[in-house]
Amino acid sequence: MVELHGKTESRNTVLEVRNLRAYYDGSEILRGINLKVGKEAVAILGPNGAGKTTLIKAICGLVKTRGEIYFFGEPIHGLKTHERIRRGIAVCPEGRRLFPNLSVEDNLLLAGDEDRLELAYDLFPKLRDRRNQTVKTMSGGEQQMVAIARALMQNPKLLMLDEPSTGLAPIVVKTIGEAIARIRDMGISVLIIEQNIHLAFSIASRAYVLVKGEIVKSGKVEEIRDIEKHYFEL
Ligand SMILES: Nc1ncnc2c1ncn2[C@@H]1O[C@H](COP(=O)(O)OP(=O)(O)OP(=O)(O)O)[C@@H](O)[C@H]1O
Numbered sequence: 001m002v003e004l005h006g007k008t009e010s011r012n013t014v015l016e017v018r019n020l021r022a023y024y025d026g027s028e029i030l031r032g033i034n035l036k037v038g039k040e041a042v043a044i045l046g047p048n049g050a051g052k053t054t055l056i057k058a059i060c061g062l063v064k065t066r067g068e069i070y071f072f073g074e075p076i077h078g079l080k081t082h083e084r085i086r087r088g089i090a091v092c093p094e095g096r097r098l099f100p101n102l103s104v105e106d107n108l109l110l111a112g113d114e115d116r117l118e119l120a121y122d123l124f125p126k127l128r129d130r131r132n133q134t135v136k137t138m139s140g141g142e143q144q145m146v147a148i149a150r151a152l153m154q155n156p157k158l159l160m161l162d163e164p165s166t167g168l169a170p171i172v173v174k175t176i177g178e179a180i181a182r183i184r185d186m187g188i189s190v191l192i193i194e195q196n197i198h199l200a201f202s203i204a205s206r207a208y209v210l211v212k213g214e215i216v217k218s219g220k221v222e223e224i225r226d227i228e229k230h231y232f233e234l
């Protein structure tokens, strides 16, 4: 097949990041990242401080960057954050960032139209029962469900999740993992950052290992089983 500047592939590529660099106060945190996400779930793995959260922020336009970011083949690196979100990028951020004094349903309605509520409640039936509960009175696991449901309310084409399992009990991690897999099966592309490798590999078909701002390994999850040995290569 003839390939013109990668364009034959781009039909199936939802997100493509080319030579992406990110900076805080002039220091370079991402050092030339290349990655692609198709209609699939992809995991980003790596030790603390590797730049995983910064990568999500860079894709959203929340940090200073250089390099290129394409969404369905269109350059988005020049767009403001809200414009990137409007095109179909949703984030379930580290620390969830919900409105603690509002109810579950009000948190959801701030993110999307009423006609998406049933989809969110079908994903987490527990939230349907708790729709009027004030979010700050909920458990960590329940709040994580609200955060994921809120992202789904945005009708995204790509959902990025930053360590959704952090601080949760194994049974809740299982529920969250199954929900993310269902989101993937709805045809929404998923980019998941996880320290819980078992969870990441139960959802993702491919993974990238990020160490000190560089991708040190990528491939099918079967090929990256013993990833921690790569953490110290740089
Ligand atoms: N707002 C900021 N200002 C300055 N430096 C920052 C800022 N945010 C992150 N950093 C630095 O950027 C580097 C990467 O941080 P980042 O949060 O992206 O790592 P991470 O891989 O998500 O780590 P963790 O697994 O602990 O969440 C770290 O050295 C961190 O100190």
Ligand SMILES: [Mg+2]
Residues within 6 Å of the ligand: 052, 053, 054, 094, 162
């Ligand atoms: Mg992080």
